[in-house]
Amino acid sequence: METRRVQKTGISTFTVSLPKAWVISNGIKTGDSLSIDIEKDQSLRIGVGKKKEVQRSAVIKLQEYKDKQEILRKFTAHYIDGSGKIQICSDKPWPPNMMRDLKQDLKKFIGFEIIEESDKDLLLQDFFTADHLSIKKAIKREYSISRLIMEETKKILLGEIKSNENISFWEDEVDKLYLLVRREINFAVHDPGILRQLDISLKECQEFILLIDSIEKMTDTFYEISANALAVKKGPESTSKKLALIIDNMLVAFDMSFNSIMKKDFNLSNQALEMKKKAVEVPVNLGHDEISEQSKKNLYFILASLHTASEFIEELAEIGLGVC
Missing domain, CATH: 2.10.260 (Pemi-like Protein 1; Chain: D)
Structure with a gap:
């Protein structure tokens, strides 16, 4: 120094x-x-002063990847890393269905639009500006949507809703926000000017990455729970009510853990950990004769997934302990 x-x-x-x-x-x-x-x-x-921004470009060659998922993973890596233009190209024309499916999947990357297209190439450019972006508001939005998914899943378990179409839509929204926040935080940690513009510190950048990661994993878990809940044939009402009670307790713990981070409240973190413990201790009997074997498998998956989701809440609460 x-x-x-x-x-x-x-x-x-x-x-x-x-x-x-x-x-x-x-x-x-x-x-x-x-x-x-x-x-x-x-x-x-x-x-x-603000430097003239140099837009980075990246090229993804289709022949180097075995399937669409690998291409999307590579695109995601370039997106988060801050590339402003990304070209996806091939030596030969793409199968029409692959082009269509890939274009649909690329819609989750906020700000990126197709500016050139042929039967062999796609060129996408970032048109998003962070001038009016609030990282904290984006994270709160992600949390609110994740909470909606948990509540909707509970309604499916209780038989009040017969579709998880809303959950599927909301999950896509959480994915979009997750990727956007990751990208902007990545810009911020490498540029003090952006850090000031977003009004966050380097320490908060680290905390927010952990926070959005836990929320995103929570969302994915509850999407799977909702799909299995729809597959369960009608069984004892007491089982559904017990599972709904677990989700109710988890919602309270989720609120406490999230607010402990945003408000830097040590007591809320401790309360969240206690409520999380209470949630997973609710006894659920899956041994009823009237439950089919397939439904039992679905219910066991749901119960195991709820325990997994509770660990994500614990992660959030521990982040809260660290920021206080």
Whole structure:
């Protein structure tokens, strides 16, 4: 760490020199303006003016991947890494159904639009601007949708709803928000200017990545629970009510754990851990003769998945303990 002596120039002006290597690497010239922010620990953060953004490009060659899922994983990696243009190309024309399915899947990447298309190539460009994006609001939106999925799953278990169409739609929305927030946080950790624009700290970036990851996994788990709940033939009402009670308790724990992070409340984290423990301790008897063997398999899967989801709530609560 370099040190600099503070000098007094004039009656009330204090000056300190800037490291030459830093000045050169950032192309700073006499007369340029720098931003100075006072941090919570009273340190100063000096930033240069907004640099001209260099848009990175990436190419995905179809022949290097065995199926659509591998292509999507590679596209996701480039998206999160900050590529502004992504080309998907092939040596020969794509099968029509593959082109159609891939274009549908690419809709979950917020901001990316197809600007060029042929039977061998797709070129997508990012048109999203983070000027008015609030990371915290996006995360709260993701949490709210995840909560809707949990409530809808409970209604399916109780026989009040006969479809998980809403859940499927909401799950896609959570995926979109998850990828967008991951991408913007990745930009922020590499650019102090974006960090200031988003009004978050590096520590919050780390916490938010863990937070959205747990919420996204929770959403995926409840989608699977809803699908299995629809497959269960009518059984004892007491079983459905017990499973619904578990979800009710998990919703309370989910709220507490999420709010413990956003409000930096240590007590809420502890309460969430206690409520999570209470949720998984609800006894559920799946040995009834009137439950078919296939339905028992579905119910065992649901019960195991609820226990898995409770671990994600515990992850959130532990993040809350760390931020307080």
